[in-house]
Amino acid sequence: MKLADNKATLSFSNGAPSVELPVYQGNIGPDVIDIRKLYGQSGMFTYDPGFLSTAACQSAITYIDGDKGELLYRGYPIEQLAKNCNFLETCYLLLYGELPNETQKADFENRVTQHTMVNEQMQFFLRGFRRDAHPMAVLTGLVGGMSAFYHDSTDITNPEHREIAAIRLIAKLPTLVSMAYKYGVGQPYMYPKNDLSYAGNFMRMMFGNPCEEYKVNPVVERALDRIFILHADHEQNASTSTVRLCGSSGTNPFAAISAGVACLWGPAHGGANEACLNMLEHIQANGGISKVGEFMEQVKDKNSGVKLMGFGHRVYKNYDPRAKLMQETCNEILQELGLEKDPLFALAKQLEKIALEDDYFVQRKLYPNVDFYSGIVQRAIGIPVKLFTGIFALARTVGWIAQLNEQMADPEYKIGRPRQLYTGSVARDVKPITQR
Numbered sequence: 001m002k003l004a005d006n007k008a009t010l011s012f013s014n015g016a017p018s019v020e021l022p023v024y025q026g027n028i029g030p031d032v033i034d035i036r037k038l039y040g041q042s043g044m045f046t047y048d049p050g051f052l053s054t055a056a057c058q059s060a061i062t063y064i065d066g067d068k069g070e071l072l073y074r075g076y077p078i079e080q081l082a083k084n085c086n087f088l089e090t091c092y093l094l095l096y097g098e099l100p101n102e103t104q105k106a107d108f109e110n111r112v113t114q115h116t117m118v119n120e121q122m123q124f125f126l127r128g129f130r131r132d133a134h135p136m137a138v139l140t141g142l143v144g145g146m147s148a149f150y151h152d153s154t155d156i157t158n159p160e161h162r163e164i165a166a167i168r169l170i171a172k173l174p175t176l177v178s179m180a181y182k183y184g185v186g187q188p189y190m191y192p193k194n195d196l197s198y199a200g201n202f203m204r205m206m207f208g209n210p211c212e213e214y215k216v217n218p219v220v221e222r223a224l225d226r227i228f229i230l231h232a233d234h235e236q237n238a239s240t241s242t243v244r245l246c247g248s249s250g251t252n253p254f255a256a257i258s259a260g261v262a263c264l265w266g267p268a269h270g271g272a273n274e275a276c277l278n279m280l281e282h283i284q285a286n287g288g289i290s291k292v293g294e295f296m297e298q299v300k301d302k303n304s305g306v307k308l309m310g311f312g313h314r315v316y317k318n319y320d321p322r323a324k325l326m327q328e329t330c331n332e333i334l335q336e337l338g339l340e341k342d343p344l345f346a347l348a349k350q351l352e353k354i355a356l357e358d359d360y361f362v363q364r365k366l367y368p369n370v371d372f373y374s375g376i377v378q379r380a381i382g383i384p385v386k387l388f389t390g391i392f393a394l395a396r397t398v399g400w401i402a403q404l405n406e407q408m409a410d411p412e413y414k415i416g417r418p419r420q421l422y423t424g425s426v427a428r429d430v431k432p433i434t435q436r
């Protein structure tokens with residue numbers, strides 16, 4: 001973090017002394033005004049619910065230029081990573097800052113695959129859930145529950161514990177997500193098979209069974225790997241900020257990541273892929289393409305409470321670059337599986353076309369985000385709608401843990417403790433119950 005040449009001066013109309021605040025520059029993106037001493041100097045807090053203008057930390061992992069529609073992991077454009085690297089190379093990049101060379105790649109893959117099994121006892125923990133439990137409820141429990149199984153990696157202040165927790169989380173999430181799925185459908189769990197790729201192993205644990213060999217379709221494997229890359233990190237979004245805040249208390253990494261899983265579940269965040277597919281199915285069931293115009297009128301009517309799911313983003317005011325790549329993958333996968341005429345894909349393209357030409361969306365700079373097409377790809381692969389956000393959680397785990405570890409290693413790290421503008425009752429006395 002570099003001090004900028006200029007400073008910010010905050011003045012008050014009531015004649016109170018003005019306050020001079022340092023300004024810092026990042027490598028790209030907006031400068032920040034350092035307000036840490038503001039309260040000490042003025043007795044005032046800043047007010048920014050939703051963090052519209054507040055940088056909560058410094059980070060060197062991911063950069064988004066929302067106006068350009070640009071996403072960089074450690075400086076590398078997402079398009080290049082999606083084309084030239086696999087998910088585990090991307091994990092290495094996010095965790096350690098550089099792409100691995102061949103030896104580092106082989107070593108990292110080896111370390112991850114050595115941790116793909118979960119403690120056998122975890123299946124009994126899983127058994128406590130109802131069979132129809134939402135997979136995100138199950139995953140929140142299972143990921144948090146890891147802290148009860150892996151006691152040698154729970155000290156978040158110890159860099160070695162953080163490293164082993166990172167590898168365990170990346171390695172075990174596919175196993176846990178597929179266990180949550182198999183439990184729901186009443187099929188036996190499949191143990192990981194370590195000679196398969198990360199995505200191939202996950203596909204086998206999801207769709208294989210102990211009675212026959214499972215053959216991995218390379219096109220589907222690549223599509224899934226791309227889904228993982230595109231969801232791997234996204235700077236200080238709601239779930240990542242949740243992980244950072246949770247971890248800032250010094251809790252163990254598994255507890256912090258399970259807080260991220262819980263936050264991701266919401267429909268304004270990772271739950272949007274499930275909500276988007278449900279929306280498409282709803283339109284399809286109620287007349288399909290012919291009803292798109294009517295649906296769009298509801299979306300534009302503020303009183304309807306209907307949103308176009310998979311559209312809009314706090315940061316992107318342009319096409320989400322992940323949505324472009326996801327649309328490409330969607331085309332490939334539907335062709336591979338002979339589903340080119342998939343009515344939901346046609347419907348999605350029609351909705352997108354109308355939205356991109358409609359004043360309501362144009363004025364508000366609302367574009368498709370990653371979730372608009374990811375549900376169609378996942379559904380084509382055979383992933384049930386309720387598991388979509390679980391796939392997002394699996395992929396985002398590396399981003400969460402990289403960001404958490406970055407925070408814990410930052411000398412400026414402090415427990416996160418926002419302030420408030422109090423609007424409740426001033427101090428008053430408790431009356432005896434007969435007088436209330």
Ligand code: CMC
Pocket residue numbers: 234237267268269270272299306307308309310311312313314315364366369370371
């Ligand atoms: N459909 C209709 N109107 C929308 C939509 C939408 N999907 N998104 C935003 N708007 C409107 C919103 O009503 C507001 O209008 P007005 O200025 O007239 O009040 C304006 O656009 C600005 O929206 P906002 O709610 O102030 O923006 P935000 O930054 O607070 O919210 C968002 C961002 C992603 C929560 C929101 O766009 C949304 O709810 N989208 C649908 C859910 C979704 O797809 N979420 C996935 C996000 S990407 C995956 C991830 O990273 O988690």
